[in-house]
Every structure is written in C-alpha cells, then in structure tokens.
Amino acid sequence: MISRVVNYSGRSFFIQLVFLIGFVLLLSRLIYIQVFQDEFIKRQLDTRIALESHILAKRGKILDRNNRLLAVDVTGYTVIADLSLFKPKKNEISSLTSLLQINIDKMEKILKRKGHVEIIRHIREEKKIELERLNIEGIFFKQNLQRSYPQREISSHVVGITDIDRKGIQGAELVFNKLLKGEDGGFTGLKSPIGTIGGERSSPKQGLDLKLTIDIRLQSISHHELKKAVEESGAESGSIVIVNPKTAEILSLINYPTFNPSNRKGN
Numbered sequence: 001m002i003s004r005v006v007n008y009s010g011r012s013f014f015i016q017l018v019f020l021i022g023f024v025l026l027l028s029r030l031i032y033i034q035v036f037q038d039e040f041i042k043r044q045l046d047t048r049i050a051l052e053s054h055i056l057a058k059r060g061k062i063l064d065r066n067n068r069l070l071a072v073d074v075t076g077y078t079v080i081a082d083l084s085l086f087k088p089k090k091n092e093i094s095s096l097t098s099l100l101q102i103n104i105d106k107m108e109k110i111l112k113r114k115g116h117v118e119i120i121r122h123i124r125e126e127k128k129i130e131l132e133r134l135n136i137e138g139i140f141f142k143q144n145l146q147r148s149y150p151q152r153e154i155s156s157h158v159v160g161i162t163d164i165d166r167k168g169i170q171g172a173e174l175v176f177n178k179l180l181k182g183e184d185g186g187f188t189g190l191k192s193p194i195g196t197i198g199g200e201r202s203s204p205k206q207g208l209d210l211k212l213t214i215d216i217r218l219q220s221i222s223h224h225e226l227k228k229a230v231e232e233s234g235a236e237s238g239s240i241v242i243v244n245p246k247t248a249e250i251l252s253l254i255n256y257p258t259f260n261p262s263n264r265k266g267n
Contacts, residue, residue: 057182060207076122076146086138122146153258182207213249
C-alpha cells in the first residue's frame with residue numbers, strides 16, 4: 001500500500017514539473033516576442049489584417065446660367081499591369097503603345113519594375129473595351145473619376161481646369177475648389193483567407209454644384225467672332241467681355257488664343 005502511494009506521488013510530481021517547465025518556456029517566448037519582435041509583429045498584422053480602400057467623391061458640376069454643363073465628372077479607368085503575369089510579346093507591346101498613345105521607352109521602363117505598376121490613368125470606356133479585346137494577360141483596370149469639359153475651348157478660361165487628381169488649378173475650378181471638391185469616403189476593415197470579415201464604411205459626399213452667370217450661347221458667339229478678328233488682323237491675342245449693365249453680371253468672358261481643357265497635350 002505504501003509503495004503505491006509513493007509511485008502515485010512520484011508520477012504526480014513529474015507531471016506537475018513537465019507542466020511547470022512548459023509554462024515557463026511559453027511565458028519566456030511571449031516575453032521575447034513582446035520585447036524583441038513587437039515592431040515586426042505589428043507590421044505583419046498591419047499588412048495581413050488591415051484592409052483600407054478609398055471611395056472617391058464626385059466633384060460638383062459647373063453650369064452656365066441656363067444649366068448647361070460646363071464641367072462634370074465622368075467615369076474613367078486606370079490601366080494597371082501585374083508584372084508577375086504581364087509578359088507581353090513584341091506585337092502586344094506595339095498594340096498597347098499605339099492604343100494608349102505612350103512611347104516604347106515608357107513601356108520598357110515599366111517592364112523592368114516589380115509588382116503592380118500603373119501604366120496610364122483616365123482612359124474612357126471605349127478605349128478600355130478596345131484594350132480588353134487584345135486579351136493581354138496581366139492587364140487590369142481600376143475605376144476612377146475624370147473631369148470632363150463638354151464646351152471645350154469655348155469656356156476654358158472661365159471654368160478653368162483641374163489637375164490629374166481633379167483638384168482645381170485654374171479659373172472657377174481653383175477659386176471654388178473647396179465648394180466643388182466634396183469629401184471622399186472609405187472603408188477600413190479586416191481581411192482573412194476567406195475574405196473580408198467586417199469593417200467600417202464612410203460614404204463619400206458629393207461636392208456642391210456651381211452655377212455661373214455666363215451664357216454659353218453668348219460665350220460661343222464671342223469665341224468665334226474673336227478668333228476670326230484675331231486671325232484676320234494678325235494680332236497676337238484678344239479678349240471680349242459682355243456685361244449686363246443692369247445687374248453687372250458677366251454674360252461672356254473670352255480670351256484668344258485658348259485651349260481645350262480635355263486635351264492639354266502641347267499646351
């Protein structure tokens with residue numbers, strides 16, 4: 001009877017010792033990770049768990065006094081190449097550069113990089129469809145917004161222009177940028193091997209519309225008459241301003257030479 005008690009006590013002590021050693025080792029490992037690998041763990045968690053996406057807000061429209069569109073946001077696309085898959089042949093490179101109107105040197109620089117590379121921004125739907133027909137592996141599209149100016153050079157000096165990120169840099173686009181730009185939204189959440197597992201979404205707030213005193217019909221007449229006068233007289237430039245004498249509202253303001261804000265290459 002005594003030997004059994006002694007054997008049982010010995011086994012119990014051995015098991016408790018094993019558990020104690022295991023606990024000490026586990027605690028030591030936790031302390032080591034917390035003290036020496038804290039930054040590494042944070043970086044790994046941020047890259048593998050945090051999920052953030054940007055939701056663009058539409059910029060407000062610019063209208064003339066009769067509600068005709070002078071500036072508006074339209075849907076565009078960014079062309080992206082996944083260089084782990086994008087291995088174009090010579091004829092595919094030729095088709096891409098021709099369709100997107102980029103030079104061979106730029107494409108060669110892109111092919112020397114790694115990861116995901118932006119080839120070109122703000123292409124229209126019809127060009128996206130043409131590019132999809134080429135069926136080149138490794139080409140993807142990201143939807144974005146692009147500023148469009150339906151009246152083109154007729155209203156360019158009044159309306160102004162935005163940069164590639166739709167931030168006003170001239171004319172009414174610059175002066176009223178805070179009013180027009182709106183507020184972008186976003187999504188912050190968690191991702192896992194099975195997909196997104198929750199998060200918080202903030203909706204974008206569209207910018208306010210801006211109505212000018214300009215009458216695009218008078219603006220168009222002024223543009224054509226001024227262009228004719230400048231060219232016939234051999235002048236370097238000219239300007240026309242039409243003002244309502246009763247209200248002091250500017251109905252037309254045109255300068256020549258002018259430019260097409262939707263196609264600024266060479267300007």
